[in-house]
Structures are given as C-alpha cells and as structure tokens.
Amino acid sequence: MNQKENNKHDSQGLAYNPRNAWLLCGDDEEKMRAFTSRYLDFLSVCKTERETVRYVEETLKKAGFKNDPKADCYVATLRGKALFAARRGKTPLEKGLSLIAAHADSPRLDLKQRPLLEQVDVLQAKTHYYGGIRKYQWLSRPLALHGVVVKESGETVQIALGEEEGDPVFCVADLLPHLAQKQVEQSVKDAFEGEKLNIVFGHRFVSDEKDGTEKGDEEPKGSIKKGILALLHEKYGIREEDLITAELEVVPSGRARTVGLDRALLGGYGQDDRICVFTALEALLHGDGNGRTQAVMFWDKEEIGSDGATGASSRFLQYCVEDITESWAPGTSPSHVLLNTWALSADVTAAIDPDFQELHEKQNAARLGYGPCFSKFTGSRGKYGSSEADAEFFARLRGILNAKNIPWQVAELGKVDSGGGGTVALFLAAWGMQVIDLGPALLAMHSPFELSSAVDVYATYLAYQSFFAAM
Ligand code: MN
Numbered sequence: 001m002n003q004k005e006n007n008k009h010d011s012q013g014l015a016y017n018p019r020n021a022w023l024l025c026g027d028d029e030e031k032m033r034a035f036t037s038r039y040l041d042f043l044s045v046c047k048t049e050r051e052t053v054r055y056v057e058e059t060l061k062k063a064g065f066k067n068d069p070k071a072d073c074y075v076a077t078l079r080g081k082a083l084f085a086a087r088r089g090k091t092p093l094e095k096g097l098s099l100i101a102a103h104a105d106s107p108r109l110d111l112k113q114r115p116l117l118e119q120v121d122v123l124q125a126k127t128h129y130y131g132g133i134r135k136y137q138w139l140s141r142p143l144a145l146h147g148v149v150v151k152e153s154g155e156t157v158q159i160a161l162g163e164e165e166g167d168p169v170f171c172v173a174d175l176l177p178h179l180a181q182k183q184v185e186q187s188v189k190d191a192f193e194g195e196k197l198n199i200v201f202g203h204r205f206v207s208d209e210k211d212g213t214e215k216g217d218e219e220p221k222g223s224i225k226k227g228i229l230a231l232l233h234e235k236y237g238i239r240e241e242d243l244i245t246a247e248l249e250v251v252p253s254g255r256a257r258t259v260g261l262d263r264a265l266l267g268g269y270g271q272d273d274r275i276c277v278f279t280a281l282e283a284l285l286h287g288d289g290n291g292r293t294q295a296v297m298f299w300d301k302e303e304i305g306s307d308g309a310t311g312a313s314s315r316f317l318q319y320c321v322e323d324i325t326e327s328w329a330p331g332t333s334p335s336h337v338l339l340n341t342w343a344l345s346a347d348v349t350a351a352i353d354p355d356f357q358e359l360h361e362k363q364n365a366a367r368l369g370y371g372p373c374f375s376k377f378t379g380s381r382g383k384y385g386s387s388e389a390d391a392e393f394f395a396r397l398r399g400i401l402n403a404k405n406i407p408w409q410v411a412e413l414g415k416v417d418s419g420g421g422g423t424v425a426l427f428l429a430a431w432g433m434q435v436i437d438l439g440p441a442l443l444a445m446h447s448p449f450e451l452s453s454a455v456d457v458y459a460t461y462l463a464y465q466s467f468f469a470a471m
Pocket residue numbers: 103272273302347348
C-alpha cells in the first residue's frame with residue numbers, strides 16, 4: 001500500500017481506528033486489479049482440494065521448487081490433497097519457520113457411494129453434503145461435477161464436467177411455490193433435508209427392446225439409468241461399481257466474477273479458504289532466502305473438523321519439518337524448529353453483513369475493505385475449542401504490518417454468546433508454535449457464491465509477504 005500518512009490514530013496519536021484500505025491503495029490500484037484478476041482465474045479452475053493442490057504444486061515447480069528435501073526450495077504433497085512447501089532461509093533453521101497455513105477444501109455436495117436413483121422419469125445422483133452448508137442455497141442453480149474415479153486396475157479418471165461452454169450442468173430441483181405451502185411454515189432446519197439434496201443427472205428413457213420401439217399398451221421396459229451408464233462408459237470408460245470408490249464433488253458451476261458496478265467485490269465459490277491459499281502462495285513465490293525459512297502448509301478436511309491423514313490434526317507437517325531439518329540442519333532437533341515457528345493460521349472471517357448487522361458486535365467485527373483481519377482466538381462461547389495468540393507475538397505482527405503501512409483490523413466471529421467458529425490455529429499451537437489467525441473477511445461465507453473485497457485480497461497478499469520478510 002502507498003506510503004500515505006498513517007491516520008489510524010487521532011490527532012493526539014492515542015486513540016485507535018482501523019483504516020479503509022481503499023483510501024490507502026492510491027497508485028497501487030492497477031497492480032491490485034491485475035492481482036485480483038489472476039486470483040479470479042485461480043478460483044475458477046481450482047474447485048476441489050485436489051485441483052488446488054495440483055495447481056499449487058505445478059506453480060511451485062515452475063518456480064524451481066523440487067520434491068527433494070535436499071533442494072533449498074522444497075515441495076511435498078500427501079495423497080494429492082495436502083501440500084507443504086518451504087524455501088530455505090539464511091537464518092538458522094533452529095530459529096523456526098515463518099509458516100502460513102491455510103485449507104484447500106470447501107463446503108460442497110459429495111456423491112454417495114451408490115448415487116444413481118431412478119424415480120418418476122428422472123435419474124438422480126444422491127449426495128451427502130460436506131461441511132457447513134445452508135442447504136437451500138444449493139437448490140435450483142447450475143452445478144458441476146469434479147473429482148476422480150479410480151478403476152480396479154488403479155487407472156485414475158479425472159472429471160471436471162459442467163464448466164466449459166457446451167458442457168451439461170447438474171442441479172437440485174427446488175420445490176415450486178405452489179406446492180410449498182407446508183414447507184414455508186416449517187423451520188429452515190426441518191424444511192430442507194440432506195436426503196433430498198439429489199442431483200438431476202439424466203432423463204432420456206432407453207428401451208430394453210432391440211429396435212427401440214414398444215409393443216402394445218404396457219408400461220415400456222427399459223430405464224434412464226441404462227442410457228446414463230452407457231454414456232459414462234463411453235466418455236470415461238467407467239462402470240457403476242467404479243462410482244462406489246470414486247471421490248466426486250458437486251460444486252457451483254461457472255467462473256468467479258467481479259461484483260458491483262465498480263467491480264470492487266469478488267464473487268465466487270470456495271473463497272473460504274482458497275483466498276488464503278492463493279495469497280500465501282503468491283507471497284511465497286515473491287519471497288527470498290535472505291531471512292527466516294518461509295513455508296506454507298495447505299490442508300484438506302478443515303471444513304469437517306481437520307481429521308484424517310490430509311487434515312491439520314495429522315502428522316504430515318511434522319514429518320515434512322523432520323525431513324527438511326535432517327537435510328538443511330542435521331543435528332538440529334525438529335521439535336525445536338516447530339516450537340520456534342511463527343505461524344499465521346490463514347483463514348477467512350465473517351464481514352459485518354449489512355442486512356444482519358445485529359448479529360455482530362460491531363466494534364469487534366470485521367469490515368469489508370479494511371484489510372486482513374486478525375483473530376486473536378477463535379472457538380465459541382467462552383473461547384472453548386480455541387488457541388489464543390500471545391500478546392508478544394500479536395504486537396510484533398502489528399508492528400510488521402504498520403512498518404509497511406498495510407491496513408489490518410481485528411475481529412471476533414459474531415457476538416459472544418451466539419457466534420463462533422474454528423480454524424487450524426489450535427493444531428499449529430499444539431506444536432508450541434506462536435500462532436494467530438490472519439485472513440480477509442467474507443460476506444456470504446460457505447455459500448455457493450462468497451464475496452470478498454478486492455482491496456482486502458491484495459492487502460492480505462502484502463501482509464503475508466511482509467510476514468515472510470520479517471526477521
Ligand atoms: Mn476456512
């Protein structure tokens with residue numbers, strides 16, 4: 001951001017006010033727009049954790065990162081769903097890493113193991129939702145199918161259908177208002193059932209008769225499923241049993257876009273938390289090896305509690321740190337490297353919603369356009385289920401951003417007794433690291449079309465870059 005007068009204190013320099021990032025961006029606006037336009041491209045093509053990890057690994061490899069921990073720029077992936085990368089710095093490794101950790105998974109609808117269900121002239125694919133969704137937001141909108149099907153032979157088929165011009169899309173058909181009299185009187189919780197999030201998958205009836213015609217007045221023999229299975233076999237060489245072991249995710253179809261007449265907002269699926277993946281990746285790419293070792297960790301499974309081999313509660317990060325310690329600083333204890341690490345838990349927070357302002361405690365809530373937001377702790381109702389950053393670490397980070405005139409703000413997620421949420425911070429804190437949450441605020445978080453502020457995306461990138469550069 002521009003070196004304008006630091007106006008966040010009052011005339012006496014004593015009181016504090018957060019600064020509007022739009023007023024700070026000045027000549028940087030063109031750079032900011034170029035950056036956010038690349039971000040929208042990234043969001044449009046990375047709609048699953050696997051697609052995101054593949055994009056990040058390819059980008060890092062083009063920049064000279066290698067899968068070999070002996071190389072000074074190291075990248076490692078696990079099962080194609082989690083990624084660690086580090087650039088060796090001149091500062092001894094025993095001083096710890098400067099680590100930015102984000103998550104690459106987002107809420108969505110996953111296909112069930114036996115998804116195909118034919119009833120009343122429609123073939124549907126049954127789903128089990130993943131993460132915290134508001135079910136009604138997924139109804140009657142174009143959806144795409146992304147994921148992998150692995151055959152018994154081990155051959156993997158990549159699927160991304162419903163994104164290109166000319167591709168078919170999928171959808172969950174919502175109930176018409178004429179028949180929704182009873183539903184509109186139910187609570188939202190009761191009105192929308194997970195078991196009814198069935199994807200419209202096909203409709204063309206295929207006869208069992210060889211010549212395709214039907215005899216007499218009887219109900220015709222045949223099915224829609226027969227035609228769909230034939231199409232799946234023709235296009236991907238797969239059978240119904242292959243769907244059982246597949247990982248197929250149903251996500252909103254279409255590109256991420258600018259929003260508003262001034263294009264100052266960015267709308268798209270999966271900004272929680274690919275916004276932090278992208279900004280952290282860019283910060284790493286533009287870092288250098290002069291100071292502390294710079295690292296990123298992108299996890300999967302955050303939206304369902306961080307369990308599993310590719311989630312933040314796994315040992316993957318520790319193993320990666322052990323590998324680089326053995327290569328770069330033999331004799332150093334990996335546990336000291338972890339203990340001395342400075343970490344940012346890079347995740348989004350909730351911006352004050354103009355239509356639901358009463359749900360926030362406004363003085364301690366995030367605002368769109370005020371830069372990335374620190375959350376000293378997360379959790380809920382009495383700080384349960386949270387780590388909390390130390391005053392020393394938080395103060396140092398504030399100094400790092402102030403020195404570069406990068407706007408920032410602080411927030412809690414909603415009111416004390418009603419809000420709350422979790423991030424990966426507590427998993428990092430378990431290794432004894434210094435850690436705090438820092439990421440941009442979103443409107444409509446966890447919806448199929450989340451909104452961020454363009455200036456916050458750029459300021460988040462600058463904040464991560466300055467965190468990496470700090471000694
Ligand atoms: Mn998140």
